[in-house]
Amino acid sequence: MSHLPAPTPLQLIREPSIAERGVELWLKRDDLTHPEIQGNKWRKLRYNLVEAREEGHDTLLTFGGVYSNHIAATAAAGRQFGFKTIGIIRGEPTDTATETLLTAARHGMRILWMDRAQYRMKDDPDSIESLRVQLGRHYYIPEGGTNLLALPGVIEMVNEIKEDYDYICTASGTGGTLAGIVAGLYGRRKAIGFSVLKGQDTLTPTVAQLVSDYTEQQFDNWHITSDYHHGGYARVTPALIDFIRQFKRDQLVQLEPVYTGKLLYGLYDMIGKGDFPRGTKIIAVHTGGLQGLAGYREYFPAGSI
Numbered sequence: 281m282s283h284l285p286a287p288t289p290l291q292l293i294r295e296p297s298i299a300e301r302g303v304e305l306w307l308k309r310d311d312l313t314h315p316e317i318q319g320n321k322w323r324k325l326r327y328n329l330v331e332a333r334e335e336g337h338d339t340l341l342t343f344g345g346v347y348s349n350h351i352a353a354t355a356a357a358g359r360q361f362g363f364k365t366i367g368i369i370r371g372e373p374t375d376t377a378t379e380t381l382l383t384a385a386r387h388g389m390r391i392l393w394m395d396r397a398q399y400r401m402k403d404d405p406d407s408i409e410s411l412r413v414q415l416g417r418h419y420y421i422p423e424g425g426t427n428l429l430a431l432p433g434v435i436e437m438v439n440e441i442k443e444d445y446d447y448i449c450t451a452s453g454t455g456g457t458l459a460g461i462v463a464g465l466y467g468r469r470k471a472i473g474f475s476v477l478k479g480q481d482t483l484t485p486t487v488a489q490l491v492s493d494y495t496e497q498q499f500d501n502w503h504i505t506s507d508y509h510h511g512g513y514a515r516v517t518p519a520l521i522d523f524i525r526q527f528k529r530d531q532l533v534q535l536e537p538v539y540t541g542k543l544l545y546g547l548y549d550m551i552g553k554g555d556f557p558r559g560t561k562i563i564a565v566h567t568g569g570l571q572g573l574a575g576y577r578e579y580f581p582a583g584s585i
């Protein structure tokens with residue numbers, strides 16, 4: 281499973297308003313892991329694939345929405361590493377056949393739909409068992425790829441960073457990436473998760489649980505901010521879209537509006553407000569997710585984001 285290039289580079293964000301605050305902001309370019317098995321989705325899958333192989337599985341089964349980065353990564357990784365893949369997609373077969381799903385299907389993923397009511401129950405033992413009966417033996421990966429085995433791959437990402445820094449920040453959805461970062465820091469430095477969901481009161485306990493299950497320790501050098509979700513999951517504001525365009529012009533780095541755009545927007549805002557003392561060095565993880573932009577092109581004309 282080591283066919284993918286690592287470590288990914290660190291890039292200094294050259295931005296006068298940040299320099300004025302005496303802060304350094306660096307981008308960990310984890311979007312460069314692989315064009316299709318990108319960023320944190322690769323980091324979280326990696327040791328799940330090792331486990332699946334050790335347990336003698338030939339099929340991976342996982343879940344996601346019609347634009348899911350995790351579905352895209354699982355389909356591509358299955359193809360590359362020789363697993364069959366099944367993607368259980370939230371919604372109805374009449375929903376849009378997005379680029380994400382078309383590409384996953386081209387990689388050989390079997391696409392099955394699950395209505396929203398059933399999807400909410402997908403992690404119940406009964407639902408898991410009935411999928412096993414219907415679809416045969418498979419290695420089960422939860423939505424977003426977040427489970428205990430997601431952590432060691434993210435810890436490797438943290439360990440790639442040899443430079444000194446004060447904060448490491450990520451966009452957070454299911455919390456697996458932040459949990460891996462906190463476990464990797466092991467009490468050193470500080471971590472901030474930028475929630476991309478509105479009203480996520482389960483995110484902090486989920487991350488704390490994953491960290492303590494993995495390390496058998498508890499750490500308090502991290503927190504989650506809910507100030508930058510822009511209305512909730514996959515919601516955007518004009519200010520966010522403008523920010524992503526400007527960032528690309530200034531830094532020559534593509535972000536997307538669901539995760540990394542919200543992270544960098546939030547960090548620019550916090551730095552601008554003086555939330556970090558002079559001399560603070562911050563690393564923002566570019567967790568990838570760029571395949572999802574194909575879906576946004578349906579809303580924003582080519583090249584406009």
Ligand SMILES: *Cc1c(COP(=O)(O)O)cnc(C)c1O
Pocket residue numbers: 319320321349350424426451452453454455456457458539540567568569570
């Ligand atoms: C899934 C995803 C996240 C969120 O990661 P979690 O481990 O679910 O918190 C962040 N960024 C990108 C690009 C993602 O695809």
